[in-house]
Amino acid sequence: MIYLFDIGFLPVRIWDVLDIIIVGYLMYQIYKLLRGNIAFNIFVGVLTLYVVWWLVNQLEMDLLSAVLDQFVSVGVIIIIIIFQPEVRRFLLFLGNTTLRQRSNFLGRILDRNLESTEEKVRQLRALRSAIVRMSKRKTGALIVLAGNLDLDGLVSSGVAMDADITEPLLESIFNKHSPLHDGAVIVSNGRLQSASCVLPVSENPNLPSSAGLRHRAAVGITERANVAAFIVSEETGQISIAAEGELRRKLDEQELKSLLSEYY
Numbered sequence: 001m002i003y004l005f006d007i008g009f010l011p012v013r014i015w016d017v018l019d020i021i022i023v024g025y026l027m028y029q030i031y032k033l034l035r036g037n038i039a040f041n042i043f044v045g046v047l048t049l050y051v052v053w054w055l056v057n058q059l060e061m062d063l064l065s066a067v068l069d070q071f072v073s074v075g076v077i078i079i080i081i082i083f084q085p086e087v088r089r090f091l092l093f094l095g096n097t098t099l100r101q102r103s104n105f106l107g108r109i110l111d112r113n114l115e116s117t118e119e120k121v122r123q124l125r126a127l128r129s130a131i132v133r134m135s136k137r138k139t140g141a142l143i144v145l146a147g148n149l150d151l152d153g154l155v156s157s158g159v160a161m162d163a164d165i166t167e168p169l170l171e172s173i174f175n176k177h178s179p180l181h182d183g184a185v186i187v188s189n190g191r192l193q194s195a196s197c198v199l200p201v202s203e204n205p206n207l208p209s210s211a212g213l214r215h216r217a218a219v220g221i222t223e224r225a226n227v228a229a230f231i232v233s234e235e236t237g238q239i240s241i242a243a244e245g246e247l248r249r250k251l252d253e254q255e256l257k258s259l260l261s262e263y264y
């Protein structure tokens, strides 16, 4: 036992400190997942129910306790069903972080970074100039950067493309006369995977009322997966980004450049 110090009669070990830090971190992540979401209200409701159940048990109020027992005994299953998107997002967050660390580590060992970096720079430039040009022409666009994630099950498949990421292709897809312009483009594993995809729409009541379906769809996918979505407004030409369930609007070219590199 690695003993640290005493608080009154309580000996504190290094594992206790670690325990508190981990629980604090997990609670912060849960708060971040649920913040501004209708699920937060449900979470508070569940917590209240649990506190009432505990109190009723302590006070030995048998009848009420028997009724509440029925809820609490199936509570875990109910919570998993209600919070399915949040649980999924949390697990994706954990998996994605470790996968990213692992691929960075492997990349360094194999020293194959040089070639991929040049290709990545070209793809980022294509994305940036396509977004800027579409913004100037007020062409509506929605591009999801999914890293190495597979969004099957979250996104209705759209039209599979598996194409190189180029500026003319992106502009052609979102051209108003193109049959593919409705919906989102998904970019993952350095390829333009699919177009015309339908994303889950966010129900966050805190989004500005001016955010229509395109912006809500962008926020919706980032609530469910660890991805970022770039939006060009057809109405105003403004460029926005959705990430971690939040919308940031009116990006200038410099901000666009750094956010693209951050989330690519």
Ligand SMILES: Nc1ncnc2c1ncn2[C@@H]1O[C@H](COP(=O)(O)OP(=O)(O)OP(=O)(O)O)[C@@H](O)[C@H]1O
Pocket (backbone or CB within 6 Å): 140, 141, 142, 181, 182, 183, 184, 197, 198, 199, 200, 201, 210, 211, 212, 213, 214, 215, 216, 217, 232, 233, 234, 235, 236
């Ligand atoms: N669930 C969805 N998934 C992907 N794309 C969607 C979804 N819902 C709407 N869209 C896209 O958004 C377009 C409609 O955008 P709408 O005008 O409602 O949104 P907006 O956020 O106000 O955007 P804009 O500022 O461009 O007008 C549709 O034509 C379609 O291409």
